[in-house]
Amino acid sequence: MKNISATGIFLASILMVVNCYGKIEISAGFDNSHIRSKMKIEEQGDSATITFGPANSNFELWFNYKITGVKNKKVFFKDSFSNKTAQGQPFFHVVSYKPLLSVYENGYEMMDFVKWNDLEYTYNHTFKEDTAYVSFSYIATNTMLENYINKVAGNACVKVENLGNSTFFDLPLYLLTVTDQNVPDKDKKVVFLWTREDSYEAGGTLACWGALKYLLSDDPEAVQIRKKYIYLIVPMFSRDGAKLGSTNWPMDKDGKNIIGSIQQNWPENKDKIKEVDILMIFFQNWKKAGKPIDVNHTMHCNPFGDSCLFSMPINGEFRKKLKDYFSALRKDCLPHYTINLSYDGHNLSKMLNTYWVQEYFGSIAGPIHTDSLFKKKKRPVEDNYQDGELLIRGIAEYFSMPVPESVPPFLMASNLEKYRFKKGEKAAFSVFYKDVLDRKPEYVKVVIGEKSYPMSTVSESGFIKGVEYKCDVSIEVPINDYYIEASNGVSKRRIPETYLQPGPYIP
Numbered sequence: 001m002k003n004i005s006a007t008g009i010f011l012a013s014i015l016m017v018v019n020c021y022g023k024i025e026i027s028a029g030f031d032n033s034h035i036r037s038k039m040k041i042e043e044q045g046d047s048a049t050i051t052f053g054p055a056n057s058n059f060e061l062w063f064n065y066k067i068t069g070v071k072n073k074k075v076f077f078k079d080s081f082s083n084k085t086a087q088g089q090p091f092f093h094v095v096s097y098k099p100l101l102s103v104y105e106n107g108y109e110m111m112d113f114v115k116w117n118d119l120e121y122t123y124n125h126t127f128k129e130d131t132a133y134v135s136f137s138y139i140a141t142n143t144m145l146e147n148y149i150n151k152v153a154g155n156a157c158v159k160v161e162n163l164g165n166s167t168f169f170d171l172p173l174y175l176l177t178v179t180d181q182n183v184p185d186k187d188k189k190v191v192f193l194w195t196r197e198d199s200y201e202a203g204g205t206l207a208c209w210g211a212l213k214y215l216l217s218d219d220p221e222a223v224q225i226r227k228k229y230i231y232l233i234v235p236m237f238s239r240d241g242a243k244l245g246s247t248n249w250p251m252d253k254d255g256k257n258i259i260g261s262i263q264q265n266w267p268e269n270k271d272k273i274k275e276v277d278i279l280m281i282f283f284q285n286w287k288k289a290g291k292p293i294d295v296n297h298t299m300h301c302n303p304f305g306d307s308c309l310f311s312m313p314i315n316g317e318f319r320k321k322l323k324d325y326f327s328a329l330r331k332d333c334l335p336h337y338t339i340n341l342s343y344d345g346h347n348l349s350k351m352l353n354t355y356w357v358q359e360y361f362g363s364i365a366g367p368i369h370t371d372s373l374f375k376k377k378k379r380p381v382e383d384n385y386q387d388g389e390l391l392i393r394g395i396a397e398y399f400s401m402p403v404p405e406s407v408p409p410f411l412m413a414s415n416l417e418k419y420r421f422k423k424g425e426k427a428a429f430s431v432f433y434k435d436v437l438d439r440k441p442e443y444v445k446v447v448i449g450e451k452s453y454p455m456s457t458v459s460e461s462g463f464i465k466g467v468e469y470k471c472d473v474s475i476e477v478p479i480n481d482y483y484i485e486a487s488n489g490v491s492k493r494r495i496p497e498t499y500l501q502p503g504p505y506i507p
Contacts, residue, residue, distance in 0.1 A: 023069035024048055030099065032141040033064045034245030046073055053080035054119075062200050062247045064135040071130040072507050077111070080120045095125055096133045097502070107481070107502045108138075108381070109419055126420045128505050138381045140196070140205035142171060142243055145236050148209060149174060155216060156181060157226055163234075164278035168253045171239040173278055178215050178233065180226040187228075189399060190292050194234035194279070195299040197262060198248050199241025203301025203384045208235045210388025221404045225396050232293075237275060249273070295395060301384065379413055382495040386410050393436070403436055408491035410434040411444075412466060414484055419504060421475040427504040430470045431455065431495075435488050438464040444486040446471055448503065455484075473504075480504040 024043060028035045036052040048070070052063070067075075077093075093111040115122040152158045157180060162172040179188065193211065195204035214222055215231060236242060244255035251257040251271070262273060269276045286293065390410065397403055414431040421427060429446045440463060444455040455469035473480075481500035486493055495501075 024050075024073075024075075025068045026050075026065050027068075028065045030066070031143045032139055032242055032245050033066075034062050035065050036063050047075070048073055049076045049078065051078045051080065053078075054082040055079070062136050062245050064133070064139060064245055066131065067127075067134055068131045070127040070132060072127070074124060074126040076122060076124045078120060078122050093123055093125075094135045094138055095127070096135070097129045097131070099133060107496065107499055109502050110380075112418070128419065128502075128507065136200065138202050138206060138384070140202040140209070140236070140242070142236070142239060145174070145205070145239075148212075148235070149176075152176070152212070152216065157216060163282050164274070166239045167274045168240045168250065169243055171243070173237070173239065173275060174235060175282070176212065176231075176233045176235065178212065178226065178231040179229065180223075183227045185230060188230045189228065189294045190230045190232065191295040191297075191395060192232045192293050193297050193299060194237055196236040196238050196242065197298055198300060199238035199244075199250075200247045201301045202242075203381075204299040205236055206381060206384035207299055207301060207388040207391070208233060210385030211392050212388070213385065214389040214392055220406055221393065221396065221401070224401065225392065228399075228401070229396075231392075234279070237279070297391075380415075380495075380501075382414070382497075383412050386412065386495075390436075405437070406491055407436055408493040409439075409441060409486050409488045410436075411484055411486055411493055411495045414495060414501075416501075416503065419502065421504045421506055423476060423506055424474060426472040426474050427480070428470065428472055429453075429455065429482075429484070430468055431484050431486075432466040432468050433457075433463065433486050434466040435463045437488075439488040439490075441469075442487040442489045444469040444484070446473065446482055446484055448473065448480050448482045449477075452485075475504045475506060478506045 024041055026035065026039070026041070036055070038053055038055075040051045042049045042051075095109040095111060096107070109125070111123045111125045113121065113123045149160055153160050157178055159177040161175050161177070163175050164173050165171060166173060179185070193208060195208045196202070197204075211231075212233065212235070215225065216222070238246075238249055240246075241248065241250050241255070241258075244250055246255040246258055249259040249262045251259060259271060259273075262271070262276065269280070283293075393403070393407065410433075412432045412434055415429070417428050431444065433441050433444050435441070438461075440460070444457075445452045446455060447453075453471050453473050455471040457467050457469045459467040469486075480503040482503040483500055484495055
């Protein structure tokens with residue numbers, strides 16, 4: 001254990017612990033954790049300032065650590081960058097009061113941004129408990145993946161196999177095949193989804209888990225999809241990167257040498273990445289067996305910036321097919337996304353135009369970014385799960401499966417402006433209600449304890465795209481954890497589905 005003064009600077013690695021003479025301690029050393037390399041902590045009574053940087057590379061943008069000694073303290077965090085090229089856009093940083101080691105179980109709070117410019121951005125949070133876990137963004141760890149694999153391995157509709165093991169930590173590269181085993185495969189469409197090509201884009205894995213959760217549900221449409229489709233899913237491609245807390249693809253066991261993007265390795269694999277070879281061999285063997293792949297998506301996610309579901313256009317005869325496909329997804333199932341079909345020069349087009357089309361001539365191929373739903377809106381992790389469901393429903397609709405009346409509404413971009421309140425102060429809740437059949441809600445409500453509070457809107461149309469509902473609640477008791485529920489008159493949805501979201505509190 002190394003001690004430093006509250007104003008000292010300590011160069012920390014993933015296994016080291018930072019300790020201060022003041023009350024605040026920061027530590028790492030757990031799955032997917034990473035402490036920024038340069039850090040200064042200054043405490044001033046009931047507040048503190050923690051400065052990170054200046055960062056010299058994108059690897060240093062990522063962090064996931066445990067912080068103690070912060071109960072009722074307002075902590076300001078400052079990120080600084082040595083130059084514009086090292087600077088990244090601000091993510092929605094996440095605070096949890098217990099380790100994020102399982103899916104659909106833990107609540108979280110979001111930090112507030114104060115300032116952002118080319119070389120620095122500042123964010124802050126007032127902590128309601130003494131110990132918290134602070135993350136660069138939502139996380140999906142190797143531990144969470146293993147827990148999920150164990151959970152679904154016995155499902156009759158799921159086949160779990162290991163395509164090979166990761167380069168540095170020998171972690172299995174899982175492939176999940178989801179289909180109705182009792183229906184012959186001959187006429188089924190084949191969809192290949194793979195995620196976490198960039199290891200810090202955990203939202204892609206979360207959207208993937210949302211897709212799997214829906215695919216394996218008892219929903220009548222999901223039952224029919226399993227009869228008509230084979231889904232091949234790689235839920236975490238950069239397993240070594242996830243273990244290290246690396247921002248992109250690690251090229252050594254310490255994660256200090258990284259590749260900002262591995263797309264240039266398709267198809268030549270000039271960097272000799274083992275996992276790329278593993279996936280290419282799978283594709284080649286699948287093709288040699290005479291099996292098709294009708295749709296291929298690599299799922300990315302950054303919780304910042306504009307909404308975008310985008311694809312690199314394939315040249316020639318495939319351009320119209322691809323444009324029609326994504327336009328159909330946007331129009332009927334994903335209208336809140338914008339679609340960019342103008343990135344011919346992007347490096348991803350090399351994989352799609354050269355490798356993928358050569359291997360699967362005529363298949364629909366494109367990357368999906370499940371980014372923030374609406375401009376300037378914080379996006380909760382439940383949106384990622386629902387994105388996965390929307391994608392599966394959208395693909396089914398594109399291939400002419402009618403949208404069932406039973407489809408529930410979607411609740412997106414739910415938001416609580418702040419967490420700490422005085423007795424009698426009003427908390428402002430908001431959420432976007434979306435219904436793919438454009439049905440007005442029967443109700444939208446916030447539920448706190450045994451009480452429910454109706455949410456309202458000024459809009460009377462536009463439900464297919466998303467309409468914002470709001471309500472103000474007077475805070476009278478110390479703990480006000482909550483969920484939001486809505487019904488379209490046929491089906492209902494609750495978020496979070498199985499736990500309570502940390503809500504307003506009185507210290």
